[in-house]
Amino acid sequence: MSRATGVPGVVVTLLRLVGWATIVAGIVGVVRQRAEAQRVRRGELPPAARIVDDAPQHPYGALSQRLATWVPERPRTPAGRLLGFVWAAPLTLVGAGVALASGRVPRWDPALGCLVARDVGGPSGVALRSVGAQANAIGHVVLAGAAVPPAGLLAHEAVHVRQAERLGPLLVLAYLWLGARHGYRDHPLERAARLGARRAVRGSWNTIPIRRSCGATWTL
Numbered sequence: 001m002s003r004a005t006g007v008p009g010v011v012v013t014l015l016r017l018v019g020w021a022t023i024v025a026g027i028v029g030v031v032r033q034r035a036e037a038q039r040v041r042r043g044e045l046p047p048a049a050r051i052v053d054d055a056p057q058h059p060y061g062a063l064s065q066r067l068a069t070w071v072p073e074r075p076r077t078p079a080g081r082l083l084g085f086v087w088a089a090p091l092t093l094v095g096a097g098v099a100l101a102s103g104r105v106p107r108w109d110p111a112l113g114c115l116v117a118r119d120v121g122g123p124s125g126v127a128l129r130s131v132g133a134q135a136n137a138i139g140h141v142v143l144a145g146a147a148v149p150p151a152g153l154l155a156h157e158a159v160h161v162r163q164a165e166r167l168g169p170l171l172v173l174a175y176l177w178l179g180a181r182h183g184y185r186d187h188p189l190e191r192a193a194r195l196g197a198r199r200a201v202r203g204s205w206n207t208i209p210i211r212r213s214c215g216a217t218w219t220l
Contacts, residue, residue, distance in 0.1 A: 029179025037132025067188035084165030095141025159196035
């Protein structure tokens, strides 16, 4: 086998391994999220939406620590918004397809800067209920189970939209791998979304007091 044909073969093999490993990570993450949802229903755990300040069950590494406070802003320039739409387009197409399969047409929400499908049913509704979730975001499409979702919930999902604008399809890899490692409640990207939602609901995206687990306070 020549070097020209050998190198592409190695790359294909590595991509396959990454793909299968990511699928396994996704399954592990879903199982962990369902287990957490069941514990919430039994009253053993508080709802994940309340977890912003508490320390994670397992200490974060440097990257996870940064991601847990990463709340990207909406692109301010037309060029930035266009780039974000193009980069996240593969995910957005999937999200739009899921919304349509659930019997809902996503509508543009100018305040959130994304498409929102409300009162979704079908496979998306079943998937949300199975893991105890009220909504999820796929690219620029937010799928909400309620006809009138709470403002905090939409703000939470809007953070995921901003994350998709930055990471594009790579968000899937990052989310699934981190979900397998940390579960849903301590997922760094979910903690960032909760933080962003709290800032949005309180009307400040720049300054907000945060309480450490030891009781000290500081300002972002």
